[in-house]
Amino acid sequence: MAIDATVLGRGPAAWMARIAELMEDLRRREDRIALALSLLIGALVGLVVVAFILLTGRLAAHLYPAGGAGWRRILAPTLGALLTGYLLFRFFPDARGSGIPQTRAAIFIYDGRITLRTVVGKFVCCSLSLGSGIALGREGPSVHIGSGIASVVARRLGLSRAQVRWLIPVGASAALAAAFNTPIAAVLFSLEEIMGDLHAPILGSVVLSSTTSWMVLHLVLGDEPLFHVAGYHLVSPAELLVYAALGIVGGLGSVAFVKLLLGLRRRFLQLPRSTLWVQPVAGGLVVGLLGYFVPQVLGVGYDQVDRVLSGDVILGMVILLAVLKIVATAVCYASGNAGGIFGPSMFIGAMMGAAVGRVAHLALPTMTAGAGAYALVGMGTAFAGIIRTPLTSVIMIFEVTRDYTIIVPLMISNLIAFYISQKLQREPIYEALAHQDGLHLPTGAFRPHAGRLRVNRAIREAPEPLPPALAAHHALDRMKDGTLTSWPVADSDGLLGMVRTADVAAAVGAGRGGATLGELLRDGESAGHDASLHFAHVHGDQPLGQALARMGEAHHTVLPVVSRANVRLLLGVVTLPDILAAYGVASADELPTAVLRDHE
Amino acid sequence: MSDPTRMDVESLPAASATVFVATFAAIAVAIVVLLLVDEWLARLDRDESRAHAANLYADGQRLLAAQRPHDASDRLASAVAIDRTNVVYQLGLAEASLADGRPADAETTLKAVLDRSETDGAANLLMARVLVREGRVDDAKSFYHRSVYGQWHGDSAGQRMRTRFELIDLLARHGTRQELLAELLPLEEVAPDSIGLRRKLGRLFIDAGSPARGVAILEQVLRRSPNDAAAYAGLGEAALVLGNYQTARADLAIAARLAPGDRVAAQQLALADTALALDPLRRGIGRRARLERARTLLNRSLDVHTACVPAMATTAAPPYTDGAADSARRALARPIAPSDGERRADGMLSLATALWNSVPVACRPTRTVTDRAVALIHAKLAT
Numbered sequence: 001m002a003i004d005a006t007v008l009g010r011g012p013a014a015w016m017a018r019i020a021e022l023m024e025d026l027r028r029r030e031d032r033i034a035l036a037l038s039l040l041i042g043a044l045v046g047l048v049v050v051a052f053i054l055l056t057g058r059l060a061a062h063l064y065p066a067g068g069a070g071w072r073r074i075l076a077p078t079l080g081a082l083l084t085g086y087l088l089f090r091f092f093p094d095a096r097g098s099g100i101p102q103t104r105a106a107i108f109i110y111d112g113r114i115t116l117r118t119v120v121g122k123f124v125c126c127s128l129s130l131g132s133g134i135a136l137g138r139e140g141p142s143v144h145i146g147s148g149i150a151s152v153v154a155r156r157l158g159l160s161r162a163q164v165r166w167l168i169p170v171g172a173s174a175a176l177a178a179a180f181n182t183p184i185a186a187v188l189f190s191l192e193e194i195m196g197d198l199h200a201p202i203l204g205s206v207v208l209s210s211t212t213s214w215m216v217l218h219l220v221l222g223d224e225p226l227f228h229v230a231g232y233h234l235v236s237p238a239e240l241l242v243y244a245a246l247g248i249v250g251g252l253g254s255v256a257f258v259k260l261l262l263g264l265r266r267r268f269l270q271l272p273r274s275t276l277w278v279q280p281v282a283g284g285l286v287v288g289l290l291g292y293f294v295p296q297v298l299g300v301g302y303d304q305v306d307r308v309l310s311g312d313v314i315l316g317m318v319i320l321l322a323v324l325k326i327v328a329t330a331v332c333y334a335s336g337n338a339g340g341i342f343g344p345s346m347f348i349g350a351m352m353g354a355a356v357g358r359v360a361h362l363a364l365p366t367m368t369a370g371a372g373a374y375a376l377v378g379m380g381t382a383f384a385g386i387i388r389t390p391l392t393s394v395i396m397i398f399e400v401t402r403d404y405t406i407i408v409p410l411m412i413s414n415l416i417a418f419y420i421s422q423k424l425q426r427e428p429i430y431e432a433l434a435h436q437d438g439l440h441l442p443t444g445a446f447r448p449h450a451g452r453l454r455v456n457r458a459i460r461e462a463p464e465p466l467p468p469a470l471a472a473h474h475a476l477d478r479m480k481d482g483t484l485t486s487w488p489v490a491d492s493d494g495l496l497g498m499v500r501t502a503d504v505a506a507a508v509g510a511g512r513g514g515a516t517l518g519e520l521l522r523d524g525e526s527a528g529h530d531a532s533l534h535f536a537h538v539h540g541d542q543p544l545g546q547a548l549a550r551m552g553e554a555h556h557t558v559l560p561v562v563s564r565a566n567v568r569l570l571l572g573v574v575t576l577p578d579i580l581a582a583y584g585v586a587s588a589d590e591l592p593t594a595v596l597r598d599h600e
Numbered sequence: 601m602s603d604p605t606r607m608d609v610e611s612l613p614a615a616s617a618t619v620f621v622a623t624f625a626a627i628a629v630a631i632v633v634l635l636l637v638d639e640w641l642a643r644l645d646r647d648e649s650r651a652h653a654a655n656l657y658a659d660g661q662r663l664l665a666a667q668r669p670h671d672a673s674d675r676l677a678s679a680v681a682i683d684r685t686n687v688v689y690q691l692g693l694a695e696a697s698l699a700d701g702r703p704a705d706a707e708t709t710l711k712a713v714l715d716r717s718e719t720d721g722a723a724n725l726l727m728a729r730v731l732v733r734e735g736r737v738d739d740a741k742s743f744y745h746r747s748v749y750g751q752w753h754g755d756s757a758g759q760r761m762r763t764r765f766e767l768i769d770l771l772a773r774h775g776t777r778q779e780l781l782a783e784l785l786p787l788e789e790v791a792p793d794s795i796g797l798r799r800k801l802g803r804l805f806i807d808a809g810s811p812a813r814g815v816a817i818l819e820q821v822l823r824r825s826p827n828d829a830a831a832y833a834g835l836g837e838a839a840l841v842l843g844n845y846q847t848a849r850a851d852l853a854i855a856a857r858l859a860p861g862d863r864v865a866a867q868q869l870a871l872a873d874t875a876l877a878l879d880p881l882r883r884g885i886g887r888r889a890r891l892e893r894a895r896t897l898l899n900r901s902l903d904v905h906t907a908c909v910p911a912m913a914t915t916a917a918p919p920y921t922d923g924a925a926d927s928a929r930r931a932l933a934r935p936i937a938p939s940d941g942e943r944r945a946d947g948m949l950s951l952a953t954a955l956w957n958s959v960p961v962a963c964r965p966t967r968t969v970t971d972r973a974v975a976l977i978h979a980k981l982a983t
Contacts, residue, residue, distance in 0.1 A: 023621045040627050047634035054641040066652060156623045220638045228684060306681065 033159075038170055038205040041153060042212025045146040045174035049213070050220050052123055052142060053179065059131025060299060073133065073295060074288035080132020081284025084125045084338055089277035092121020097333065098136075098340040099144025101434040103172055103194055104441050108541070109564040112151050112164030119148035125338040129280075133298035135287045135328035139179045140340020143194070146175025146213075166202050169194045173206045174213035180342075181226045183214040185396035192389045193430070196442065226302065226400065229309050232373035233405045239368050242360040243409035246353055246374055247381055247416025253352050254345075254385025254417060255424040257326045261341070262432050264334035269436060276336065283332035290324050297324045300343045305350045305379070311372040315358045318371075322351035341429070345386040346379045353378015376401060377413050385417035388428040440539060440564045455547050456540040458578040459561050462570050465490035466499070468518030472507045475517055479504060484575065486558040489517045494568025497521045497535035498556055537562045540571060544579050551576060653682040657689050660696060669699035680709075687713055687720060694726050703733045721750035725763050737774045741767065761791065765800070772807050780808040788813070795825050803834040811838040829859035836868055843980030845879055848872040867969070874973035880949060881980065887945075891936050894948040900974050901952040902928045908963035924954045953981050 025032075063076045088096050095118055106114045126141040150171025154164040169190040176186035187210045191197060234240070268279055291298040301321075308318060329344040357374025376397060383393040394410055427435070434441045465488040466475055479487055479501045486498040499517050507515055536554035538547045540561055551559060557576040563569040660675035673696035679689045690713050697706035707730050713723040728743035744767035752759040764787055771780040784804055791797050802817035815838045821831040832855035839848035849872040855865040876882065880893035905925055928951045936944075956964075956978045965971040 020617065020621060023617060023624065036624075040624075040631070043631050044627060044634070047631060047638055050638045051634060051641065054638065054645055057645060058641065061648065066655075153623065153627065157620060220635070220642050224684070303681070312677075 033157075033163075034205050035208070037150075037153065037157075037167060038208035039212050041146075041150045041167065041171050042174040042209035043216055044153075045149050045171050045209070046178045046213030046216030047220075048123070048145060048149060049142045049175050049178035050217055052127060052145065053138065055127050056130045056138060059127060060133070063132060064298075070292055073291040073298060074285075077133040077284040077288040077291065077298065078281060079284070080128055081134060081280040081282075081332075081335075081337055082278070084129045084132075085277045085280035085336065087121070087125050087128075088280070088336065088338060092117060092125060094118040095121030095125050095144075095338055096336050097338065097433070098140035098342075098430075099142075099147075100140045100193065100340065100342075101430045101437070101439065101441070103144050103147045103168060104196075104430065105434060105439050105565070106147060106151065107165050107168045107194070108441055109439065111161040112154065112166075112168050114144070114148035114151040114168075116148070116152050119145055119152065122148065122338065129338045130299060132284070133287060133291060134284060134337045134339055135297055135299065135301070135325060135332050135344060136337060136339020137300055137341060137343025137345075138339070139176060139342035141338065142175040142179035143172045143340075144175075146171035146173075147194075150174075166205070169202060170205045170209045174209040177210040177214040178217045180396070181214070181217060182396050182399040183210045185392050185399050186210045186214075188392040188395055189389060192392050193387065227306050227309050229372070229376060229401045229403075232369050232376065232401070232403065234409065235369050236367040238364075239360075240409060240412060242356065242364075242368055242374070243377060243413045244416055245360075246356045246378060247413035248420065249352055249356055250349060250378060250381030250413060251385045251417035251420025251424075253322065253326070253348060254382055254421045257330060257345075257348060257382075258386055258421070258425050258429045258432075260326065261330040261333055261429070262436070264330055265433070265436055268334050268336065279335045280332075280337040281335075283328075283335035283337045286331045287328045290328050294320065294324055296321055297328050301325065301347045302343070305347055305375075308350050308354045308375045309372050311370045313354045313358050313371040313375070315355060315362075318351045318354040318358065322348055322355065325351065341386065342383075345382045348386075349379040349382025350375040351378070352382060373406070376406065377410050380410050381413045381417040384414040385421040386429060388418065388421060390414050390418045438566055440562075440567055442539075442541070453544045453582055454540065455538050455542050455544060455561055455574050458544060458547075458574050458582040459540060459572040460575065460578055462488055462560065462573045465495065465570065466517055467491065468496055468516060468521065470517050471513065472504050472515050472517065472520060473513035475499070476501075476504050476508055476513075484558050484573070486556045488560055488570055488573070489521055490568075490570065494566065495535070495537075495560055495562060495570045496568075498554075498558060498560055500556065535560075537567065538574060539564050544582055547574055548576075548579060649682050653679040653686065653689065656682070657692060660692055664692070664696050664699060669696050669701075672696040673700050673702075673705075687717065687723065691722055691726055694723075694730070698726070698730055698733060703730045706730045707734075717751075719746070719750045721747045721752040721756070721759060721763070724750050725766070728767075732770060737770065740770065741775070741779075744770070757792075761787075761797075768804055772804065777807075777809040780804070781810055784808055784810075788817070795821055795828070799828065799831050799834065802831070803837070806834060806838045806841060811841045814838045815842075827858055829855045829862060829865065832858065833862065833865045833868065836865070836872065840868065840872060840875065840976055841979070843879075843881075843976070843983065845872050845875040845882070845976075849876060870969050871972055871976070874969045875976050878970075878973050879977055879980070880945065881977075887941065888936070888938075890942075891940055891945045891948075894945040894952070895932065895936065897974065897977060898928055898948045898952040898955075899932055900970070901955040901978075902932065904959055904964060904974075905955040907965075908959045924951055924958070927951055928955060949981060953978065957982075 063080075064072060094102065094115070099122060102118075103114070106112055122141050122145050126138065130136060130138055130141075147168045148171070150167040151164055154167045159167070172194050173186040173190035176189055177183040180186065187203075187206050190206050190210075191203070195202075268282075271279065287297060296304045304321065325344060325348050329341060329348075332339065333341060354371045354375040356378065357368070357371035360368045360374070361371060379400075380393040380397040383396065384390045387393070393414055394407065397410055398404070398407060431441055463484060466478060468489050468491055470478075475487070485502070486500045489496045489499050496518070499520055503520060504517070507513070507520060536550055536556060537560045538550060541564075547559060551557060559574050560570050561572045561574055563571055656675045656679035660672045660679060663669075663672035663675060673693060676689060676693040676696050680686070680693050683689060690709055694706040694709040694713075697703070697709060707727070710723055710727045710730065713720060714727065717723065724743045724747035728740040728747060731737070731740035731743060744763060747763045748760050748767070764783060768780060768783050768787070771783060784801065787801060788805075791801055798817055799821050802814045802821065805811070805814035805817065815835060818831045818834045818838070821828055822835070825831065832851045836848045836850075836852035836855055839845070839851060849869065852865055852869040852872050856862065856869050859865060878893055878896060880890050880897060882893075885893070902925060905928075931948055931951060964975060966975065
C-alpha cells in the first residue's frame with residue numbers, strides 16, 4: 001500500500017482519490033482488514049480504557065479527598081449505587097454486572113452484537129460506580145467495553161457475523177492489556193476464558209491488539225507497573241509446603257466467595273422486577289458501612305494490594321480485609337451494581353496470601369520468605385480458584401513480577417486452588433452467572449467438539465406444543481397424528497419439557513386418562529429441580545454427538561432445540577433418525593465408530 | 601500453515617466504500633481526540649498526585665524534625681507510593697526508617713534507589729549511615745567514598761566536604777591512623793578557607809598522628825583569629841603529642857583562660873602539668889630529679905605490666921618480658937645513691953620502655969591523668 005510517487009506534488013483531489021483507492025483495496029483483502037482492525041481496535045480500546053481508568057480515579061479522588069469526613073464513605077457509595085442503579089434500569093439494562101458473561105454471550109448467542117448504548121452505559125455506570133467506592137473491579141467492564149467497541153466498528157464496516165464474532169476477543173484482549181497492564185495474560189484470558197479455546201485461529205489478531213493497547217497505555221501513563229513487587233525468591237524447598245497450604249486456603253476462600261455471591265444473587269433475582277433500580281443501593285450501603293470502619297474495603301483496593309505486596313502486613317488487618325472484601329464484593333455484585341470480580345479476586349487473594357505468609361513467617365522465620373511473596377502468589381491462587389483460568393493466572397502473576405523464580409510455587413498453589421474449587425463448586429462463576437440470567441453458554445466440555453457436525457444440521461420444525469393443562473387422553477389423540485415419539489409441552493411463558501407418547505399411552509391405559517400433561521411431566525422430574533432449567537434439551541451449536549448422548553441420558557429419541565439466551569424458547573426439535581441421516585447412515589447399526597466412541 | 605490473522609470470511613464487507621472510508625476516518629479522529637483527552641487527564645492526575653505526595657513529604661519532614669519518626673515514615677511511605685520515581689522522597693523515607701530504629705527497612709529503600717542510580721551521593725551517604733548503625737563499618741566506608749565521589753544536586757562541593765568530614769569522624773572513632781591521614785591529606789588542599797573547618801582539620805591531623813601538620817594549620821588559624829580558644833587547645837594537644845609539655849601547658853593555659861567553661865581544655869592543662877612533673881627528659885632538672893622521675897616511670901610501668909599479665913597470656917607476649925619485670929623489681933629495690941649517674945637513669949628508662957611496650961595497647965590504663973601522662977611520656981621516649 002505504498003503511496004504512488006506520482007501522487008506527490010498533486011492536489012488534495014489526487015490524494016483523496018488515492019486514499020479511496022487504498023481503502024477499496026483494503027476492503028477487498030480480508031487479511032489486511034484483520035491486520036488494520038487489530039491495530040486500530042487495539043489503539044482505540046486502549047485509549048478508551050485509559051480514559052476509563054483515569055476518570056474513575058479522578059472521580060474517586062474528588063469524592064474521597066485526603067482527610068475527608070467519615071460520612072462520605074457511607075454516603076458516596078450509597079448515592080453512587082442509587083444513581084447507577086437508576087441509569088442501568090432506565091437506560092442501560094445490558095451494562096449491569098461484570099461484562100465477561102455478557103461478552104461471551106455476545107460471541108456465542110448474539111452473533112457478536114454488543115450495542116453502542118451498552119458500551120456507553122458500561123463506561124458511564126462503571127465510572128460512577130467504581131469511583132464512588134463500590135467494591136468491584138474495572139477489568140471485567142473494560143473487557144465488555146473493549147469487545148463492544150470491536151463489535152460496533154465491525155458491524156459499522158458491514159463485516160460478516162463470523163467476522164464480528166472473531167473481533168470480540170480482539171477487543172477484549174486490548175481492554176485487558178490496558179486495564180491490567182499484562183499484555184500476554186490478556187491474550188491468554190481472551191482465548192482461555194472468552195473464547196474457551198487456546199487454539200483459536202485469531203491468535204495473531206488478539207496478540208496485535210493486545211500489544212497495541214499496551215503500548216498506548218505506556219505512552220499515556222508511562223512505564224509504572226500496576227503493582228510494585230520486591231524481588232522474591234524461594235528461601236527453602238520446604239517452603240513449597242506452605243505454598244501448597246496457601247493453595248488450600250485460596251481454594252476454600254474462592255469457593256466461599258463464589259457460593260456467597262451466587263447465593264445472594266439468586267435471592268436478589270427473586271425480588272420483584274420493579275425493585276431492580278433500587279437493588280444496587282443494598283450493595284452501596286453495605287460497602288459504605290463496612291468502609292466507614294475499614295476504608296480499605298472501598299473501591300478496587302489496588303493501593304492496599306500494593307502495600308501488602310511490599311511487605312506492609314499486619315496479620316489481623318489482612319484477615320479482616322479478606323473477609324470484608326468477600327462480603328462487600330458479593331453483595332455489591334449480587335445487588336446489580338456495575339463492575340467486575342476480576343480485581344476483587346486479586347485483592348482477596350493478596351490478603352489471604354499475606355495472612356498465610358505472615359503466619360508461616362512467624363512460625364518458620366528462617367525457612368520462609370516475607371508475607372509479600374505469599375500475597376503475590378495468593379493473587380494468582382484466588383484468580384485460579386474464582387475465575388478458573390489457571391494458565392492465565394500463572395502468566396499474569398509472572399508478568400506482574402517478571403520473576404521466573406515465583407513460577408513453581410505459583411503453579412503448585414494455583415493448581416491446588418483450582419482443583420478444590422472445581423470439586424466444591426462445579427460450575428465456573430461466569431457460567432453460573434450466565435445461567436442465573438437464563439443464558440446457556442457453551443461449557444469447556446463442549447469446546448473440543450466445536451467444528452464437528454452441529455445440531456443445526458439435523459434440526460426440524462417443532463410440532464405445535466401441547467398445553468400442560470391438556471388431559472392425557474386428549475393429548476394421545478393429538479399425538480397419534482404425528483410421527484414423533486415425544487412431544488413438546490409449553491405454556492404461555494414457553495417450553496416446559498417433552499412428554500413421551502409411550503408415557504401418555506401408559507397413563508391412559510392405567511386409567512389415568514384425566515391426568516394433565518403438566519402432572520405427567522412433574523411425575524417424571526426429580527424433586528427439587530427447576531423444570532424450566534433442567535428438562536433435557538440441546539442448543540443448535542452443540543455437536544450432534546452430544547445430542548445423542550443426551551438422548552441416551554433422558555431416554556428420549558426426540559429433543560427440543562432451544563435458544564441459549566432463553567432455554568424456554570423452542571427453536572425446533574431434533575430426532576434420532578435425523579441425526580443418523582446427518583451422519584449419512586440409515587440406522588444406529590451403521591453409526592461410524594468415531595461417533596460411537598464419542599458417546600462413551 | 602494458516603495465516604494467524606486470517607478471519608473466517610463469508611463475504612466482502614457489506615458496507616459501501618464510502619461508509620468504509622468514513623468509518624476508518626471516524627476511528628482515526630476518535631483516536632486523536634482520545635489521545636488528547638487521555639494526555640490531559642493523565643497530566644491532571646500526575647499534577648494532583650505529585651502535589652499530594654509533596655504535601656505528604658512536607659508532613660513527613662515536619663514529623664521527623666519533631667522527633668516522631670514512626671509517623672514520619674508512614675507519611676513518607678505514602679508519598680513514595682504515589683511518586684515512586686522521586687529519589688528525595690525515598691531518601692526521606694530511608695532517613696525516617698533509620699530514625700525509627702528500622703535500619704533494615706532503610707537499607708531496602710536505599711537499595712532500590714541505588715539500583716537505579718548507584719552514583720547518587722545522598723543515597724550513598726544514607727546507606728553508609730545505615731551500615732554504621734548496623735555495625736558494618738568497613739562496608740560503610742566504601743559507601744562514604746562513593747558518596748564523596750558521587751553526584752550531588754546543588755552545593756555539591758559543600759555536600760562532599762561534609763561527607764568527607766563525616767567519614768573522617770568515623771575513621772577517628774573506628775579506623776586506623778593511616779586511613780584517617782589518607783582522608784585528611786587531600787582535604788587539606790580542597791577544604792574551604794573557613795576558620796571552623798581549618799581548626800577542625802588541624803585537630804584531626806593531630807589525632808591522625810601528624811601533629812606537625814596540625815600545628816601548622818592551627819597557627820594559621822590563630823594568625824587570623826588570635827583569641828581562638830579551640831585553636832590554642834589544639835596547639836596544646838599537638839605539643840602534648842610532640843612531647844613539648846612546657847609549650848603545651850602554655851597553650852592550654854591560654855585556651856582555659858579564653859574559654860573558662862571548656863572542661864576538656866582544663867583536663868588537658870592538668871595533663872600537661874602532670875606530664876611536666878613526670879617527664880624524666882625535661883631540660884633543666886637535676887640528675888637526682890631525673891633519677892627519681894625515671895624510677896617513678898619504671899614503677900608505674902611495672903604496675904601496668906603486672907596488671908596486664910593475664911591479658912598478655914592470651915596475646916603471646918614476648919618471653920623476655922618476664923626477665924624485664926624481674927630486672928625492674930631488682931632496680932626498684934635498690935635505693936638511689938648519690939653516686940648514681942645518667943647510666944642508671946637510662947637503664948631504668950630502658951626497662952620501663954620494654955615493660956610498657958610489652959603491654960597490649962588495650963590494656964594500658966587511661967582512667968586517671970597520671971595514667972595518660974605516663975602514656976604520653978612513653979610515646980615521647982619511643983621517638
